[in-house]
Amino acid sequence: MSRSSVFRYKGRGADPQTVGRDLNVGAVLVGTLVQHGDSIHLQSELVDARDGSEIWGTQYDRQLSDISAVQQEIVQDISEKLRLRISPEDQKKLATHKPKIGKPTISI
Numbered sequence: 541m542s543r544s545s546v547f548r549y550k551g552r553g554a555d556p557q558t559v560g561r562d563l564n565v566g567a568v569l570v571g572t573l574v575q576h577g578d579s580i581h582l583q584s585e586l587v588d589a590r591d592g593s594e595i596w597g598t599q600y601d602r603q604l605s606d607i608s609a610v611q612q613e614i615v616q617d618i619s620e621k622l623r624l625r626i627s628p629e630d631q632k633k634l635a636t637h638k639p640k641i642g643k644p645t646i647s648i
Contacts, residue, residue: 541565560589567595578604586618596621
């Protein structure tokens with residue numbers, strides 16, 4: 541789903557099943573990012589929108605300067621869990637995408 545479609549849920553603590561139904565998707569990625577100085581702690585979970593069960597989940601502790609690498613690592617981890625193949629073209633897109641850093645604490 542597009543960023544504009546999902547951004548309305550930012551900071552609301554919305555139930556993944558409700559979000560999944562609203563957006564007509566099978567799974568919802570939820571997470572919390574906490575920044576402490578130059579360090580970040582990211583907890584993320586891929587939730588099955590049908591029954592609320594966890595498909596995948598993990599935590600990342602990294603330096604803020606590594607945020608782009610963490611984003612790519614999450615995509616790779618999820619795709620491996622789901623046994624998906626990411627095309628070389630999509631890998632290039634992910635490698636060049638620069639996420640925007642917002643407030644020190646973000647909960648989606």
